[in-house]
Amino acid sequence: MTEITATAVTLGPSGLVLDGGEQVRLCASLFYFRIPRESWASRLEAVRASGYDLVDVYVPWNFHEIAPGRWDFEGRRDVAAFLDLAHAAGLRVIARPGPYICSEWDGGALPAWLTLEEGLRLRQAEPRYLAHVEAWFDQVLPLIAAREHGRGGAVVAVQLENELDFFDCADRAGYVGRLRDLALRHGISVPLVACAGQGDLNGATGDVDDVVPAFNFYPDDRSAFIEPEVRRYADLVADSGLPLLVTETNRLHATLRRLVVSGAKVVAPYLQASGFDFGYTPSVGNWGDPGGFMSHDYDFGGYLDPVGGARPEHAEARVLSAVLRTLGPALAMATTAPADDAYTADVATSASPSRLLLDGGGELIGVPNLTDDAGTATLLAWPGGPEVAVPLPAASCLLVLRDLPLDRFGLPGTLRLASADLVGAGPDGLELSAAGASAIVLAAPDGEPVLVELGAPAPGAPVQARVEAGAPGVAWDVVVRHPRDVAAPSGGAADPVGASGPAGADAGPVAAEHPPVTALTRLDLATRSGFTTRHDLPPSSEELGVHRGRTHYAAGLAGVDELLVERASDIVDIALDGAALPTIARFGATFLLPVAGAGRLDATVETWGHANFDDVRLPALQLGSLRGLGRVWSVVGRSDVSALWHVSAAGGWPGEPAPLRSLAGWSSTRAGESTTYSRGLPVDGMHHHALRLGGVAGSVQMTVDGAARTVTEDDPWLHLAPGEGHDVAITVPHLPGGSLVAELLRLEPVLGWDVEPQPDEAILDLARADAAGATVPLPLELETGEERWFDAAVPPGGLSLRFEGAQVRVSAFAGGELLGRVWLDDPARPRFTGGDAGRLWLPAAWNAGSIRFLVRGTVGEESPVLSSVRLAATQE
Incomplete structure (x- = not known):
């Protein structure tokens, strides 16, 4: 892939280059839709004070198309005003208009009504879906294009889609290619990127020309294998002349340092600027067991809490960003390599540390401590010189400089070693930062190295030294500041409000x-209007125009003893003859409800949010799934169908004719091999039926009359429409002593619903x-x-x-x-x-x-x- 260039923006081996300036860049997620408009400016200023110079900004489709064809870009939905404020704050923006964004947001930002359209398939190169995407892009892309960097605006890149490699897209090239074409048609000239959520570059981009792959990388912060994995990603994109863009990752700066030293040119931790989900906007996602409701408080411990207070990581941000600015193009043009022999440590560290070979000479080595205990790293002061032991704070990563020529800063000689962070350099001397003791080695041209060990600075009390080279007229002034004292790039207050307490502590959003x-x-x-309309079957909330909110249902139950309810979600409150039952919030899983003797059912179903992932284990966790009471059936018959299943397996064992066994009851020494059980079910061709499998572990693959189906342990029910079920096959791994129970229910719909x-x-x-x-x-x-x-x-x-x-x-x-x-x-x-x-x-x-x-x-x-x-x- 060739270098991609836009006016004032270049994307090449050194990263995202703005107006010719080469620098490794830090990017904070900052979402206008999770912050009151009145707080936009102060939140942007707080990010800028961290030293980060980029923000990534999702633009959620369903936040702006609040009903079909009804667009809103005013008030706190005025994304154009937010982008202008970002520019005024001196920040640059990676805009992320989706169409799918995930972000633990209602439906991943896909409007709830899309799947009401018959045949429409989400996130596919499918004409009906793409027509809706085009309408969205027609609204949002002109706003973004007009605010590109180089046109007097903040936008320096546009992300298409989000983590498509997690999703089963049938034609990735066709889909991403169409999104690219729409972006180009609307005049987007900054680089287009697409992020891989699990390292599948083709899965994220479709290998489409002019769409740059990026990575979302969420490791265990204590993993010893971060560095070799990141170096592999850097090598993959380097083969195409591109930089490693990490568009989402963890928030701890100890981890971010490991990514930088392993070759990342843009590092965008998610979520440094926390926020809040106002309205009916949180999602239902698969972070629970298996499902969970996302809270309104949207906070993963980033350096700004949900109301904008700074946490201790804000100081770590200022330090790392100062290191990146100080090393500038030398770091941006650096190449990465293993550093397995660079140091020893008395605590757990990387399995394969990284070093960056700086452009113009010198190297930067990452020295992580993966434990909660302080340790010591031992390095050679210089080749052939003495060993130097330096403190290695708990859960940290030192960035150790070696052999850095100082003439680029107007200083003589070479910085042979620095275990503190180099946060500034110029003709007046060297400025470093450390929380503990540190060591530096300086050498005059052609002179002997001079080792200086410096004590730990305290907030407001830096350590200062003048290092004499032993050569006439050669000396360096050195100051080591506590991280809390490293200034913001604008020269403003080093410690914003709220940045107190031990490193990594949650300062919290409250003051008094x-x-x-x-x-x-x-x-x-009143809590509702009471105006209802009659429906034969309970409609989904979305069919009634309830894209956010709740729907009320009522029906008579004369002659009904037991109900089967399918796909009811999200929060289901049922009363029988006015007597409330326990709330049901099971993500659409089918359930049985005894109702014998009751004359009336009332239900209120509230939408917490639509699924933002795509998880087949439960109906309401599937992307595009609808909300409401679902389908309600009267159970009018039951049959035990656990027996009389024909058994078959590969390799001729069992043989023909197929033996009859109970479901999953075949005995074999071939543990783990797939065994198939098949039979026809006693369906009558007129009724709907439901098959319940008891004892499912994980999931079970089935075919029903030749069509593939899946049943999971979280929702072990299979609905059979009239005529289905004459030929059912279930394939399970053989487990000695295993068994499944199967029950077939005959159903009749409950008719006559009053709905509000x-x-x-x-x-x-x-x-x-x-x-x-x-x-x-x-x-x-x-x-x-x-x-x-x-x-x-x-x-x-x-x-x-x-x-x-x-x-x-x-x-x-x-x-x-x-x-x-x-x-x-x-x-x-x-x-x-x-x-x-x-x-x-x-x-x-x-x-x-x-x-x-x-x-x-x-x-x-x-x-x-x-x-x-x-x-x-x-x-x-």
């Missing part, structure tokens, strides 16, 4: 506790409505299934809200927005991931002195109670 809320106002306000859609906009209208009320104290006790509106008075300013109680779900509203939802102490609650699921944030700009709560009591071991609402000021 307020008195807790002691009383609420219970409002005389309640999209997010309808809920927000209620949250804004005026209503009278009466004061009630906390703790607040509710009946199971009871749902009410409450107001709470709060002090001014930005606030962190924390809720305590049990068997309660709370949605909090302010500033015309849903701040978020919490679910307190309920056995039915799924695993939450991505941040602190018990915390919500009220931004200062949205605080008008009160918050509105929608509170629902759920069924469980305890009575529903909201015990307290704790408040703390946030530093924004």
Whole structure:
């Protein structure tokens, strides 16, 4: 692949070159859609103060197309204004408009209604899907193109798609090629990149011309094998004359140092600038067992917490970015190599350390400590010289310089060794940074090396030395600063607000506790309209225009004893004759529900979010899966079909005619080999049926009348439409003593549903409505299934809200927005991931002195109670 050039932007072996400036670059993820507009400028300034000069910015399609054909680029959706602010802050942008972004965002940003269109296949070179993508790109790409670097804007690269190598795309070249063509048609002239999530370059790019491969690399921070893996990636792209772009990775700067010294030219840790998912925007993903709800608090421990406070890693960012600026083009043009003989250490370190051979002379060696204990690294001061022992802090990576010519800085001689970080150099001397003691070796031209061991600096108390070379007129002034004292590139405050505590500590988003809320106002306000329409079958939420929000269903149950419910998701609250049942949140897994004697079923189904990955283990974890009550069936018959299965396997054992055994009951010495069991099921050709397999471990491959199907242990049900099931084959690895149980249910649909859609906009209208009320104290006790509106008075300013109680779900509203939802102490609650699921944030700009709560009591071991609402000021 040839070098790709755009106006003022070049992508070549030295990395992303802007206006001719060659430098290894650090990039922070910063997402405008997770931050109030009023905080955009301060958040951008906080990133710039870290020394990072790039930000990557997802642009989520469904944040801007909020309903089919209804576009919104105003207010906090004004991405153009955000890009302009990034430029004003001195930052450059890698824009990531998808169409799929993942980002633990609702549906990975793919609009929820897409799969309602028959035959449309997501993330494929398929005409109907591509037509929708084209409409999205027609909206967003002109905004990006107008803000390219070289046209007076911030954008220096555009990413197409996201981690396509995780997804089963049938025609990668056709799909990525079409995205490229749309980008070029809209005038995108900066480099186009596509990132591989698991190292499959072709899988991510389709090997399409003019689309540069990049890597998302999430290692174990303590892995000894990071360096050789990264060097391999660098070698792969170097064969095409391209740099190694790591477009996502871990956040610890000890790990980022290992990537830099192994050849990465752009390093973009995800997520350095945390944020918050306001509204109904978190996703449902596969980080749980196997599924999880993403929290509204979107935080993986980056150097800025969700409300913008700096954590200790912010200082580490300033140090590393200063090293990259100081070494500049010499580092950008460096080549990487193993450094297996460069040092010894008394703690666990890399299995194959890396060194960078700097352009113009010298080398940079990475010396990681993979333990939580301080250690010592031993190096030769110079070839033939004495050994030098230097401290190796816990969970760190020293960047050791060797044999660096100093004439490029206007200084004499050579820096033969520095175990501290070189964060500045010029005619006035050398500036280094270290948290502990360090060693440097300097040598005059043709002179003997001089070893100087320096003590540990303290914050505000640098260590200074004047090193005499032993040659007339040759000396160097050296200062070693604590990392906390390394200045931001603008010369601003070295320590932003919040950067305190031990390295790696979570400074948290709060500054001072307020008195807790002691009383609420219970409002005389309905929680829904009550206007319903009749449907034969329960429609999906998306069919009703509920892309975010919830849907209410009701049906009569005369003569029904047991229901089978398929694909109900995300949060399903069912009542029988008004008596609430425990909440169901099982990611669309099929379940049986005894209803004998009940005359009516009511269900409220709330969308937490749409799947942002594609996980076949559960229906609601599949990309493009719909939300709502799913299909509801009356069970009208059962058959045990565990016996009379024909057995076959490769190699003629068992032989013909095929023996009959129970399912998975064949006995063989060939453990682990695939064995197939087949039979016809007693289906009648008129009814729907459901086959349940008990005892599935992992997944089972099946064919039904010649069509491939999969059943998993998390959802061991297979739906059979009328006419299906006459020829069923199940293939499982043979396990001596293994067995499966199979049961066939005959089904009839439950007909006659009264349905009320309640999209997010309808809920927000209620949250804004005026209503009278009466004061009630906390703790607040509710009946199971009871749902009410409450107001709470709060002090001014930005606030962190924390809720305590049990068997309660709370949605909090302010500033015309849903701040978020919490679910307190309920056995039915799924695993939450991505941040602190018990915390919500009220931004200062949205605080008008009160918050509105929608509170629902759920069924469980305890009575529903909201015990307290704790408040703390946030530093924004």
